[in-house]
Amino acid sequence: MKIAVAGATGRVGHHLVDVLKEMGQNVVEISRSTGVDVITREGLDQAVQEVDCIVDATSGPSEQKAATEFFTTTARNLQDAGKKAGVKRIVLVSIIGIDRFTGGYMAAKVVHEKTMQSGTIPLRILRAAQFHELVPQMIEWGKQGDVSYVLKMKTQLVAARSVAEELAKLAVQSKQSNSIVEVAGPRPEDMVEAAKKFVARRGDNIRIEAASNANDPDRDQYESAAVLPGPNAILTGPTFDEWLHSTLFEEKFVHQ
16 A cells, blocks of 8 residues: 655654554655655645555644644645545544634644545544653743743643554555544643653753643643543553653663
């Protein structure tokens, strides 16, 4: 099977490319580094020729307006190029709970889903929980001197590699019906506590403090169960603790 991965060098995309190749699939890597641009469409029509499935694992800017423009354009271009090439299905990576949010990146992803659903190619959506790999990124975002202010959030952290494995399964399935599937880690986690574990395990000299923006209309969504998976979600390891141990062990080994 020939599968195109849009966002092939991204956090999930590079894992997905590896997983698909390990399965023996023929993978087309779509990214600007391979000469294919999902916004300008440079090289896109050629890239999806004879492709059976497109996986949209792209990620956009963090600001809502810019992200909405990026995802709208990406979805339309992938649907249009895919239709012309006879692509049989598209699999889209999304986020658990986005339909409960009114602003920011989450709202942009809602538009992403709707725009992709408006196309003619059958679509399957995999909504994932926040990635383990998001924790160190949030620590960096919140740094102010020797303190990092991390957003209060109840989540069910999942490894990007585990999400890629579920995406690969959807990509190779011949099922044509539109559907939404959720994937999350084995257990609920507190983002602030996860950040504290990360800096403690790595030995960073930084203090983690919980952040809560009273002016954010979606604050209660982040702090409640809005981004936790539903009862039918796929739950997959490793846990955050297991991921943290293996990731930092690998970093230590590489730098020895």
